[in-house]
Amino acid sequence: MSSSKLSIEKFNEIRQEILQTWPTGHGLSLEEGIAYQKAIPEAKNFAVAMRKASQAGKTLLQPRAGVALIQDHIKLLQYLENEGEADLLPTTIDAYTRQNRYQEAAVGIEKSLQARTSLLNGFPAVNHGLTGCRQVTEAVKSPIQVRHGTPDARLLAEITLAGGFTSYEGGGISYNIPYTKKVPLQKSIDDWKYVDRLVGIYEENGIHINREPFGPLTGTLVPPFVSHVVAIIEGILALRQGVKSITLGYGQGGNLFQDVAALISLKNLAHEFFAREGFKDYELTTVFHQWMGGFPEDEAKAFGVISWGAAVAVLAGADKVIVKSPHEAMGIPTKEANAQGLRCTRQAVSMLRDQKFPIGSEHRVEIEQIEKEVRSIMEAVYRLGNGDIEAGIVAAFEAGVMDVPFAPSVYNHGKILPMRDNNGFIRVFNKGNLALSDDIMAYHREKLEERAKAEGRNVCFQMVTDDIYAISKGALVGRPR
Amino acid sequence: MSATNIVLGVIGFDCHSVGNKILEAWFTESGFKVTNLGVMVSQEEFIAAAIETDAKAILVSSLYGHGEIDCAGLREKCIEKGLEDLLLYVGGNLVVGKTPFPQVEEKFLKMGYDRVFGPDCSLEKVSEMLKADIAAKAR
Numbered sequence: 001m002s003s004s005k006l007s008i009e010k011f012n013e014i015r016q017e018i019l020q021t022w023p024t025g026h027g028l029s030l031e032e033g034i035a036y037q038k039a040i041p042e043a044k045n046f047a048v049a050m051r052k053a054s055q056a057g058k059t060l061l062q063p064r065a066g067v068a069l070i071q072d073h074i075k076l077l078q079y080l081e082n083e084g085e086a087d088l089l090p091t092t093i094d095a096y097t098r099q100n101r102y103q104e105a106a107v108g109i110e111k112s113l114q115a116r117t118s119l120l121n122g123f124p125a126v127n128h129g130l131t132g133c134r135q136v137t138e139a140v141k142s143p144i145q146v147r148h149g150t151p152d153a154r155l156l157a158e159i160t161l162a163g164g165f166t167s168y169e170g171g172g173i174s175y176n177i178p179y180t181k182k183v184p185l186q187k188s189i190d191d192w193k194y195v196d197r198l199v200g201i202y203e204e205n206g207i208h209i210n211r212e213p214f215g216p217l218t219g220t221l222v223p224p225f226v227s228h229v230v231a232i233i234e235g236i237l238a239l240r241q242g243v244k245s246i247t248l249g250y251g252q253g254g255n256l257f258q259d260v261a262a263l264i265s266l267k268n269l270a271h272e273f274f275a276r277e278g279f280k281d282y283e284l285t286t287v288f289h290q291w292m293g294g295f296p297e298d299e300a301k302a303f304g305v306i307s308w309g310a311a312v313a314v315l316a317g318a319d320k321v322i323v324k325s326p327h328e329a330m331g332i333p334t335k336e337a338n339a340q341g342l343r344c345t346r347q348a349v350s351m352l353r354d355q356k357f358p359i360g361s362e363h364r365v366e367i368e369q370i371e372k373e374v375r376s377i378m379e380a381v382y383r384l385g386n387g388d389i390e391a392g393i394v395a396a397f398e399a400g401v402m403d404v405p406f407a408p409s410v411y412n413h414g415k416i417l418p419m420r421d422n423n424g425f426i427r428v429f430n431k432g433n434l435a436l437s438d439d440i441m442a443y444h445r446e447k448l449e450e451r452a453k454a455e456g457r458n459v460c461f462q463m464v465t466d467d468i469y470a471i472s473k474g475a476l477v478g479r480p481r
Numbered sequence: 482m483s484a485t486n487i488v489l490g491v492i493g494f495d496c497h498s499v500g501n502k503i504l505e506a507w508f509t510e511s512g513f514k515v516t517n518l519g520v521m522v523s524q525e526e527f528i529a530a531a532i533e534t535d536a537k538a539i540l541v542s543s544l545y546g547h548g549e550i551d552c553a554g555l556r557e558k559c560i561e562k563g564l565e566d567l568l569l570y571v572g573g574n575l576v577v578g579k580t581p582f583p584q585v586e587e588k589f590l591k592m593g594y595d596r597v598f599g600p601d602c603s604l605e606k607v608s609e610m611l612k613a614d615i616a617a618k619a620r
Contacts, residue, residue, distance in 0.1 A: 094547075095493075095494045095495065095496075095545050095546075095547060096494055096547070098494070099494045099521075101494060104494070104550075107550070108547070108550060111550065117577070117578070118577055118578075119547070119549055119550055119577060120546075120547065120577070121545050121546035121547060121577055149496075178496070178498075179496050180496055180521070181496065181519060181520055181521045218498065218499060220499045297600075297601055327578075327579045329600060329601070330574060330579040330580075330600065331544070331545075331546050331574035331576070331577065331578070331579070331600075332546050332574075332577050332578055333578075333579070334578060334579065337579070406498055406499045406502055407498060408496045408497075408498035408501075408519060408520040408521070461506070465503055465506070468499065468503065472601075
């Protein structure tokens with residue numbers, strides 16, 4: 001498949017096929033979906049909410065949430081809206097649906113009915129179908145988004161967009177490499193081309209649908225340049241299919257200066273590469289994810305992590321923050337714990353909203369560093385693709401020129417090893433085949449040697465393990481015991 | 482004495498890969514010969530790998546909450562294949578929602594697992610227990 005816009009003939013051909021893959025897809029009408037979306041009030045449109053937040057300099061709050069049964073899911077969302085004061089709502093999709101295992105999801109629904117509690121880790125939207133989705137989207141007042149982790153999300157997109165959701169998370173790279181084991185990258189990129197084209201068709205019919213590539217990837221010591229390259233490329237691939245509203249994401253690293261620099265550079269670099277690809281007509285906003293790695297089990301300590309993430313989101317100027325809960329260490333939160341995370345975040349966000357935090361020299365050094373790293377990888381990607389970003393990123397992953405730390409996919413090189421420097425910045429210890437110059441690597445090495453010296457040990461793999469568990473054990477940098 | 486074989490993996494459709502990589506490094510360093518099946522491993526794949534490597538234990542991880550559905554029946558399948566003495570360990574965030582650990586443990590012990598661990602268990606203790614359990618089975 002070429003990297004240009006998907007033709008309507010090809011789109012329709014694929015559409016006929018994928019609607020047949022589960023009974024709830026049979027006979028689904030795109031025209032009826034568009035008509036239904038037209039009747040949704042503007043106040044419930046996700047793309048509009050993101051644009052307004054960005055213009056007003058506000059940071060909107062959004063939780064993650066999803067359970068197996070429709071009525072329970074509605075109660076959960078209403079609770080987060082009313083008691084949690086969420087600005088934006090999610091519907092997190094369960095892990096069976098994410099792997100297109102609708103039969104297993106059906107068993108999960110059945111067992112949840114018997115157990116009178118959710119045995120699924122999300123809402124199986126394909127199984128519940130168009131009517132189930134509309135029951136959910138109609139029961140809430142706020143804009144609502146589909147959040148998942150699905151390499152082939154075509155049927156899910158058809159059903160949920162016609163079902164009234166106005167934002168769709170994911171992308172062909174960010175929902176493959178960190179989320180599955182054996183799906184070839186070109187396959188997921190092609191499948192996401194369909195999703196983006198579907199969103200493009202809604203846009204061409206006057207309906208704004210927000211698209212959000214998944215920023216944090218594996219959520220574990222991901223250096224900013226790694227997630228930025230994926231975000232920018234998924235942004236370009238979406239724009240090519242007619243998407244207009246794009247929210248690019250970044251997961252909190254932990255060092256304030258690096259996190260602020262990351263969000264500023266993400267926006268700058270996205271505009272730079274979107275322009276290089278010839279795009280002008282789009283709305284770009286940002287999302288900051290509170291700490292995605294391991295959490296402390298002590299709920300009081302977890303609130304510390306949550307409120308620090310809330311603060312950094314505002315300082316970094318994010319348009320949206322994705323909120324964690326005090327139950328994070330134990331898995332999926334109760335609705336009460338989820339709302340507590342939201343209220344904790346709300347307090348911090350409101351207290352910081354009117355304060356100004358000028359960008360200083362420490363930020364500028366890191367912004368320049370991230371820009372240098374992203375451009376270095378991007379140039380290698382363009383080179384490998386003979387000027388085409390899509391062919392280039394597939395080749396880059398194959399060669400390890402692009403590499404995501406700790407990812408499960410066999411199509412990821414998996415040689416990059418990140419770790420923290422003495423101030424908690426995430427640096428690269430082993431670059432594998434990443435397209436980073438000696439000059440860039442010398443800088444990382446120098447920073448890591450500083451830490452090694454301070455800790456009286458050599459730079460070693462143990463530091464990586466120590467860093468992965470550091471926050472759950474109460475610190476940012478994994479110092480020797 | 483040659484190293485004891487163990488099989489490691491994340492069950493079901495769970496793709497949490499970070500802890501799996503750490504466990505592989507840990508148990509290898511502790512002297513085991515680890516067959517790491519990675520993420521998204523079916524019960525059948527666990528058993529096939531255990532038979533192939535003559536493993537003394539299967540270490541099952543589950544982080545995403547579907548553990549209750551995914552882990553049920555593994556013991557019965559092992560018995561069907563004649564692996565009565567195989568040790569089954571399970572650990573992670575095994576159920577949906579914050580649940581007192583004794584309840585989780587009871588549930589999984591009933592399913593036939595020999596040891597059940599929460600997300601915060603000490604790896605030192607796990608490898609000590611594993612060595613002791615394997616030695617006890619050998620007697």
